[in-house]
Structure formats: structure tokens, C-alpha cells
Amino acid sequence: MSAPFARISELPAHAGATVTVRGWVTHLRSSGKVAFVVMRDGTGLLQAVLVKNALSPEAWTRFGELTQEACVAVTGQVKVDARAPGGHELGVSDLAIIGPSPLDYPIQPKEHGVDYLLDHRTFWLRTPRQVAIARIRHEVEQGIHDFFYEREFVRVDTPILTAAIGERSGLFSTEYFEEGNAYLAQTGQLYGEAAAAALGKIYTFGPTFRAEKSKTRRHLTEFWMIEPEVAFNDSAANMVLQEEFVSYLVQRCVERRQAELKELERDISKLEKVVPPFPRLDYTDAVALVRSKGSDAKWGDDLGAEDEALIVADYDKPVFVFNYPKAAKAFYMKENPDDPRTVLCDDLLAPEGSGEIIGGSQREDDHDKLLHRIREEQLPEDAYGWYLALRKYGTFPHAGFGLGLERTVAWICGTPHIRECIAFPRMMHRLRP
Amino acid sequence: MSAPFARISELPAHAGATVTVRGWVTHLRSSGKVAFVVMRDGTGLLQAVLVKNALSPEAWTRFGELTQEACVAVTGQVKVDARAPGGHELGVSDLAIIGPSPLDYPIQPKEHGVDYLLDHRTFWLRTPRQVAIARIRHEVEQGIHDFFYEREFVRVDTPILTAAIGERSGLFSTEYFEEGNAYLAQTGQLYGEAAAAALGKIYTFGPTFRAEKSKTRRHLTEFWMIEPEVAFNDSAANMVLQEEFVSYLVQRCVERRQAELKELERDISKLEKVVPPFPRLDYTDAVALVRSKGSDAKWGDDLGAEDEALIVADYDKPVFVFNYPKAAKAFYMKENPDDPRTVLCDDLLAPEGSGEIIGGSQREDDHDKLLHRIREEQLPEDAYGWYLALRKYGTFPHAGFGLGLERTVAWICGTPHIRECIAFPRMMHRLRP
Numbered sequence: 062m063s064a065p066f067a068r069i070s071e072l073p074a075h076a077g078a079t080v081t082v083r084g085w086v087t088h089l090r091s092s093g094k095v096a097f098v099v100m101r102d103g104t105g106l107l108q109a110v111l112v113k114n115a116l117s118p119e120a121w122t123r124f125g126e127l128t129q130e131a132c133v134a135v136t137g138q139v140k141v142d143a144r145a146p147g148g149h150e151l152g153v154s155d156l157a158i159i160g161p162s163p164l165d166y167p168i169q170p171k172e173h174g175v176d177y178l179l180d181h182r183t184f185w186l187r188t189p190r191q192v193a194i195a196r197i198r199h200e201v202e203q204g205i206h207d208f209f210y211e212r213e214f215v216r217v218d219t220p221i222l223t224a225a226i227g228e229r230s231g232l233f234s235t236e237y238f239e240e241g242n243a244y245l246a247q248t249g250q251l252y253g254e255a256a257a258a259a260l261g262k263i264y265t266f267g268p269t270f271r272a273e274k275s276k277t278r279r280h281l282t283e284f285w286m287i288e289p290e291v292a293f294n295d296s297a298a299n300m301v302l303q304e305e306f307v308s309y310l311v312q313r314c315v316e317r318r319q320a321e322l323k324e325l326e327r328d329i330s331k332l333e334k335v336v337p338p339f340p341r342l343d344y345t346d347a348v349a350l351v352r353s354k355g356s357d358a359k360w361g362d363d364l365g366a367e368d369e370a371l372i373v374a375d376y377d378k379p380v381f382v383f384n385y386p387k388a389a390k391a392f393y394m395k396e397n398p399d400d401p402r403t404v405l406c407d408d409l410l411a412p413e414g415s416g417e418i419i420g421g422s423q424r425e426d427d428h429d430k431l432l433h434r435i436r437e438e439q440l441p442e443d444a445y446g447w448y449l450a451l452r453k454y455g456t457f458p459h460a461g462f463g464l465g466l467e468r469t470v471a472w473i474c475g476t477p478h479i480r481e482c483i484a485f486p487r488m489m490h491r492l493r494p
Numbered sequence: 495m496s497a498p499f500a501r502i503s504e505l506p507a508h509a510g511a512t513v514t515v516r517g518w519v520t521h522l523r524s525s526g527k528v529a530f531v532v533m534r535d536g537t538g539l540l541q542a543v544l545v546k547n548a549l550s551p552e553a554w555t556r557f558g559e560l561t562q563e564a565c566v567a568v569t570g571q572v573k574v575d576a577r578a579p580g581g582h583e584l585g586v587s588d589l590a591i592i593g594p595s596p597l598d599y600p601i602q603p604k605e606h607g608v609d610y611l612l613d614h615r616t617f618w619l620r621t622p623r624q625v626a627i628a629r630i631r632h633e634v635e636q637g638i639h640d641f642f643y644e645r646e647f648v649r650v651d652t653p654i655l656t657a658a659i660g661e662r663s664g665l666f667s668t669e670y671f672e673e674g675n676a677y678l679a680q681t682g683q684l685y686g687e688a689a690a691a692a693l694g695k696i697y698t699f700g701p702t703f704r705a706e707k708s709k710t711r712r713h714l715t716e717f718w719m720i721e722p723e724v725a726f727n728d729s730a731a732n733m734v735l736q737e738e739f740v741s742y743l744v745q746r747c748v749e750r751r752q753a754e755l756k757e758l759e760r761d762i763s764k765l766e767k768v769v770p771p772f773p774r775l776d777y778t779d780a781v782a783l784v785r786s787k788g789s790d791a792k793w794g795d796d797l798g799a800e801d802e803a804l805i806v807a808d809y810d811k812p813v814f815v816f817n818y819p820k821a822a823k824a825f826y827m828k829e830n831p832d833d834p835r836t837v838l839c840d841d842l843l844a845p846e847g848s849g850e851i852i853g854g855s856q857r858e859d860d861h862d863k864l865l866h867r868i869r870e871e872q873l874p875e876d877a878y879g880w881y882l883a884l885r886k887y888g889t890f891p892h893a894g895f896g897l898g899l900e901r902t903v904a905w906i907c908g909t910p911h912i913r914e915c916i917a918f919p920r921m922m923h924r925l926r927p
Binding site: 070162206235237239242245255272283435453492 | 499501503505518519531533536537563564565592593594595596599600614616621622624625628630631635636639643646648649650651652653654655656657661666667668669670671672673676678685688689690691692693694695699700701703707715718725726801804844856859883885886887888889890891916917918920922923925926
């Protein structure tokens with residue numbers, strides 16, 4: 062076969078030409094004299110048409126040997142055909158088998174349980190729905206980088222191995238030479254704050270870890286977070302940045318990933334409504350709202366998933382709930398000067414029951430107030446020495462937030478469980494493959 | 495102060511206008527009636543000029559209280575001045591201190607030892623050289639994402655917590671609920687191979703871990719790797735992709751990061767030479783070359799840093815050494831059909847003594863040969879079940895590589911030690927801050 066190789070997504074540029082396409086068989090069909098191979102190569106789907114009389118007997122015989130997920134090289138002429146998947150068809154002149162596939166291929170065209178599918182995640186990843194989710198995740202990720210690059214944020218990679226800082230319970234730990242234990246970071250934020258003083262506007266993008274025994278549809282032990290931090294932003298500017306950011310990501314997927322959203326049967330009209338400004342609800346008002354809807358939430362509580370659902374039910378956009386009670390939130394959030402029972406923070410709740418996708422706050426920039434909070438929470442003061450020192454030398458107002466990548470992708474995709482939104486999810490009972 | 499806020503990099507758009515700039519003091523100078531504050535805000539450097547007679551007595555007094563790294567807000571008119579750092583000056587009408595800085599600020603304008611600097615990394619990061627490196631790292635990172643996005647690779651985030659796969663010695667481990675130990679990934683490649691069968695062309699971008707007691711200038715325990723994997727690429731196509739990729743990253747920095755490269759006193763003419771094609775040296779020829787230069791390397795050895803330096807000394811571009819002996823390389827590399835003592839692989843050696851920045855290979859796609867190699871290396875066969883299965887169902891030729899991010903940034907920056915090329919480096923004796 063001396064025809065040039067082409068990937069399926071490149072076929073429009075080869076209309077009329079003869080090319081060789083390599084990929085894996087997804088469907089087979091034959092009517093005796095004409096046969097069809099539908100194949101995928103990761104870039105798209107292609108229907109290859111084999112006419113017995115136009116092929117060598119050997120090639121026709123090889124068609125008979127094909128099975129699901131066999132790897133093949135198919136040579137033929139590229140024909141425009143609007144009815145075909147991808148808009149093209151291949152008129153086959155030769156067919157070779159690169160890698161056969163035994164009939165016990167793990168993913169069969171029937172229903173499998175989710176544990177079984179996760180056990181065979183490498184193959185499950187090849188199915189159309191999973192491919193669509195992977196491509197949307199990819200688009201969101203590139204969108205995140207582009208959004209911040211265009212706005213002159215500097216990306217900073219904060220450490221995974223840390224000496225016990227960040228949020229505290231549920232830490233994975235590992236022996237670290239003669240330094241004692243290292244802990245897998247639950248957040249890069251504190252490092253991001255240090256970097257913001259050096260670089261002005263920064264963001265992190267990396268995996269974070271929680272050794273928590275949660276088994277909800279919204280928890281993974283290993284998940285990716287994006288944490289921007291901006292010197293001189295206050296809480297109000299922080300929320301403006303969040304709504305611009307989230308809207309950008311959603312609209313980018315709407316513009317560039319129509320095919321994938323269609324594969325997922327996502328209602329795109331709901332995504333199109335995600336544009337600034339987002340509604341802003343003071344925590345106190347949010348509590349009144351959910352109580353009026355029957356919740357027994359009390360002022361002072363953090364809001365649970367059910368309360369969040371009651372709040373977003375009134376809106377078709379993400380909703381900010383801001384300025385929570387101090388006791389319900391992390392030690393590093395800045396005390397609200399207008400109501401010291403609360404802190405200058407926000408949670409961003411996605412619509413359609415998707416729940417919290419962002420937590421943000423202005424950071425406590427007063428050295429003594431921060432030290433007081435660290436002592437109140439009985440955090441290891443020593444480990445926070447460098448963090449406190451940022452408030453000793455040239456302290457500055459600053460704010461930032463953390464966006465959970467898988468939760469955001471799950472919302473955009475309309476998938477109820479975030480385990481499908483990362484290639485190899487890690488959960489309490491799931492460390493393989 | 496009701497003037498609009500501006501960041502230093504935005505001042506060109508405000509020429510003639512009155513703005514407030516917030517940042518940190520780097521230099522102070524006064525001649526009695528005129529004073530100068532040079533300040534940084536992470537986006538640039540600005541000289542603010544204070545004339546005693548034109549200021550309130552209070553503002554002039556506050557100037558006298560300024561110290562290095564005090565955080566200030568300076569209001570004044572933006573004046574174009576080619577001699578000033580950044581090309582602009584601020585004619586100050588008001589000055590406020592946001593956060594004072596005691597005189598014992600850790601980084602003084604004198605030489606500090608590197609251990610001291612690493613102990614105070616949060617402040618060291620603010621110095622011009624470290625800011626320049628951080629911005630070049632950022633540019634390289636965005637360049638990586640753009641390169642692959644434009645070529646329709648899908649980014650895939652592979653797991654950090656794994657059940658003992660990848661390369662084996664020097665693993666960090668952590669208890670994982672009832673699943674026994676989890677190990678921090680040393681590579682995402684094996685997962686990347688699975689994803690390539692689903693998505694065609696993929697890349698990973700994430701932290702990787704080596705619990706090795708190395709104390710060289712080229713080793714970190716936590717470093718970032720980029721690992722593309724392409725279905726149907728052979729070793730030759732793999733090297734073409736590598737040289738296009740590396741050239742793109744280098745030329746992008748040359749085009750967009752002139753100021754930072756100048757700050758680092760980097761010889762840009764050397765970077766400009768990094769364009770395809772790169773020289774390709776068969777391993778056997780490489781051994782002959784280094785022996786002719788006095789090395790006692792023998793055929794069969796892996797090449798050490800000294801041998802690598804002898805090889806690159808002849809070139810002003812990165813050099814490929816390809817097809818190493820099987821015994822010197824990892825189990826997953828494909829046996830060379832033309833010489834089964836060797837494997838289809840390459841190392842890419844950067845010039846100017848920077849050493850290996852990429853290791854790549856075509857992967858063994860023959861199930862039985864791969865199983866044989868796994869047994870030869872006494873790897874836990876059970877843990878590799880899913881990896882072997884990729885060769886059982888529709889096996890396919892594929893190739894990929896891993897680029898070490900910090901090593902690449904160090905080469906582009908011309909810094910001898912990679913510890914400066916990540917915000918918070920992790921080494922054998924370094925887990926803080």
C-alpha cells in the first residue's frame with residue numbers, strides 16, 4: 062500500500078484522492094456482495110465500503126475475519142457523502158489487519174454495570190460518549206489556559222509534596238527521606254498567594270488530593286483544580302473574574318464542541334444562557350430563601366447539597382452565595398469589616414443541580430488576625446511560618462478562587478457523576494487500572 | 495484617591511492620565527527635594543518621581559517611612575520617558591502605604607547562599623531573575639498546550655495515585671484505604687498509550703515523582719513531564735514530532751520573551767539556531783564518537799552525562815541518539831526488527847551541556863514479546879494486565895516521548911541548576927516552604 066496515510070478528521074482535504082486510514086472496527090455489515098466497515102481512529106468515524114468484485118479475493122476474505130476493535134488499515138478513495146458519519150466514505154481497494162481482536166473483547170454492545178466499566182476503563186474510554194467527554198474536558202482545559210494567557214496571568218505550578226499545610230483532615234502522606242512525612246497537597250492556594258506577590262496575577266493548574274471516605278457522585282480522591290490568585294483584587298473583583306471565566310469556558314464549548322455536546326444529548330440552549338452577570342445572593346438571604354422553601358438550615362451552618370439545589374432552582378445561570386459565617390469557612394478568608402461574624406468569600410453554584418464548582422475568597426491580609434485564626438483552628442503554626450511572613454513584609458489585599466475541573470466538565474457535559482469526567486478516576490475503592 | 499487603578503504593564507494605554515499603581519518598593523533614592531521610588535507589581539518595574547513642593551507634607555513624610563518591599567499605592571500622572579525602566583515614569587501626586595515592611599526583610603541587596611534563598615523561596619521568587627525564569631516557564635507551558643491543540647492532540651490527565659506501574663525503583667508510596675499502598679506515578683505513559691487508542695493523538699501534562707537520593711543539578715523529586723503518545727506513529731515519525739515540538743517552544747520564547755531572556759543574559763543567537771532538522775546519531779556511532787574523544791564507554795552501556803556532553807559538543811542544535819541496546823532501556827520499548835539487540839528509541843540531548851531533555855520510543859506492540867520483557871524484568875505481571883490487554887485486542891503501532899519541563903526551561907534560560915526552574919523545588923533535603 063503506497064497511498065498516503067490520513068486520519069479521519071483530515072479526510073475533507075483528501076476528497077477524491079486515495080488514502081490509507083488506520084483505526085479500529087466499531088461496526089460490520091455485509092449483504093453478500095457489498096460490505097461495510099465502520100471504523101474509528103480517535104479523530105472521527107468513517108464508513109468504508111467494500112464491493113466484492115472490486116477487491117482481491119484475499120482482501121475480501123480478510124473482511125470476513127474482522128471483529129469488533131480489530132485494528133485495520135483500509136485503502137481507498139475518499140468520497141463525499143453527506144449521509145455517512147463524518148460526511149465521507151471510503152471506496153475500499155485494499156484492506157489489511159494490523160491487530161486482530163479476539164471475540165471476548167470486554168466491552169460488548171450491551172449494558173454493562175459501572176464497576177465493570179471502570180474495571181475496563183481503558184476500553185470504555187473508546188466508546189463515543191467517553192470520547193466526547195474527553196474532548197470537552199480537553200477544550201475546557203485549553204480554554205482555561207487561553208483565558209489566563211490572554212489576561213497576562215502567569216501560570217505557577219505549586220508543589221504536590223508539602224509539609225502539612227492547606228486544609229487538614231483527609232491527607233495522603235508519604236515518607237520523605239529524612240524530612241519525616243510529606244503530605245499530598247489539597248490545594249495550591251497558599252503557594253499561589255506567595256507567587257501573586259512576585260508575579261501579580263497567577264493561576265495554578267494541577268492535581269489535588271483528598272483522602273476522604275466520600276462515596277458521592279461529586280467526590281474523587283484525586284481531582285484537578287485551577288486556582289487563580291490576584292494581587293490587589295478584592296472580593297467583588299474576584300467574583301467578576303469568576304463569572305467572566307466560567308462564561309468563557311462554557312461558551313467556548315458551545316462554539317467549538319457542538320458535535321460532542323450533541324453526542325452527549327446536552328441541551329445547548331441551557332449552556333447558552335451562561336453569560337455575565339451571575340446572580341449574587343448574600344449568605345443571610347440564601348438561608349432565608351432555603352428556609353422559605355422548607356429547609357431547616359440555620360444561620361451559621363454551611364449550606365449542604367440539598368440547600369444548594371433549592372437556591373439554584375430559581376435561576377438558569379450559576380449563582381454566587383457570598384459572605385458565609387466565619388466558622389463555616391477556612392481560616393485564611395478575610396474577616397468582613399462590615400460584619401465580623403462573616404468572611405469575604407463566595408461559592409459559585411452551577412445550575413441544573415450541578416452544585417458548587419468554585420469556592421473563592423479575599424484572603425486575610427492582617428498578620429495578627431491570621432495568626433489568631435491559625436491558633437483558633439489549632440493548625441501547626443510552625444508550618445505556616447512562611448505564609449504568615451507574607452503578611453509581615455509588605456502585606457497586600459488579594460483574592461482568588463479554586464475551580465474544580467471535573468465538576469465543571471460534568472456540568473457542561475450534563476453527566477451526573479464526575480467519575481466519567483477524568484480518564485482514570487480515583488475513588489475510595491478504585492485505584493485501578 | 496479616586497484615580498483608576500492600573501498595573502504597570504498597562505501604563506502605555508494610560509499615557510498622560512492620572513492613575514494609581516499598587517506594588518512593592520524595590521529601590522529608594524532622594525536628593526532632598528526630589529525623591530524616587532522604584533516599584534514592582536509583578537507585571538513590570540516603574541519609577542515614581544516625588545517632588546517635595548508638589549506633594550502634601552503627609553505624603554512626603556510617608557516617603558521617608560518607606561522600606562524595601564513595603565507595599566504602596568502611588569497616584570500620579572503617567573509620563574513617557576524612554577530612559578525609565580519600562581519606558582514610563584509616574585509624576586506622583588499622592589502616596590499611601592498599604593503594608594509596611596520591617597527592615598529585617600529576608601532578601602537583602604547582597605549575596606545569599608542558595609540554601610538560604612531556598613529557605614526564603616517565597617521572597618526569592620520576587621527578584622528579577624526568578625521572575626524572568628517564571629515567565630519563561632509560563633511561556634513554554636502555554637507553548638506546549640498551543641502546539642498540541644493546533645495539531646488536534648487531546649490532552650489527557652493520567653493518574654498520580656497508581657497501583658505500582660511505570661518505572662519501578664524510587665517510588666513514593668501512601669496508604670490507600672483498603673486497597674493497600676498507592677504509588678505516586680513516575681510517568682503517565684502507560685495510561686497515555688491506552689488513551690491514544692481511544693483518541694488517536696494525546697498528550698499528558700502533569701507532575702511526576704522520583705524518590706531518588708540524587709543530588710545532581712538535574713534532578714528533582716517532583717518534576718513536570720509532558721508525554722505525547724500517537725497511534726500509528728513509528729520511531730522516525732516520533733523524532734520528527736520531537737524536533738518540531740522543541741523548535742517551536744524555543745522559537746516561541748525567542749519571539750515573545752526577549753525581555754526575560756535579556757534579564758537572564760541569555761545568548762539568544764544560540765537559541766535561534768534551534769530549528770529542524772536535528773542531527774540523528776545511531777547509538778553505535780555515538781559510542782564510537784565518544785570513544786574517539788577519550789571516553790571508555792562500551793557498546794551496551796547507557797550513556798552518562800559526560801558522554802552526552804562529548805556528543806553535543808560537536809553541534810549547535812539538540813542531537814538525537816537513537817536505538818539504544820535493549821538492556822539499557824525500559825521494558826516497553828519496541829524491539830528493533832533490524833537489530834534485535836536494540837530497541838526503537840531515542841534520547842534528545844540539548845546543546846550547551848544541558849543534557850537529555852527527552853526520552854522517546856516506539857512501544858512494543860507485540861503481546862508475547864512484551865510479556866516476555868515484563869517477566870525478564872520481574873515486574874508485577876498482575877499490575878500490568880490492563881497494559882498487556884492493549885496488545886491483545888486490536889494492537890497497533892504507536893510511539894511517544896516524555897519531555898522534562900524543568901530541564902527544558904533550564905536550557906532555554908541558560909540556568910545550570912533546574913531547582914530555579916520551578917516555583918517550589920522538591921529535592922532530597924528540601925520539602926519546605
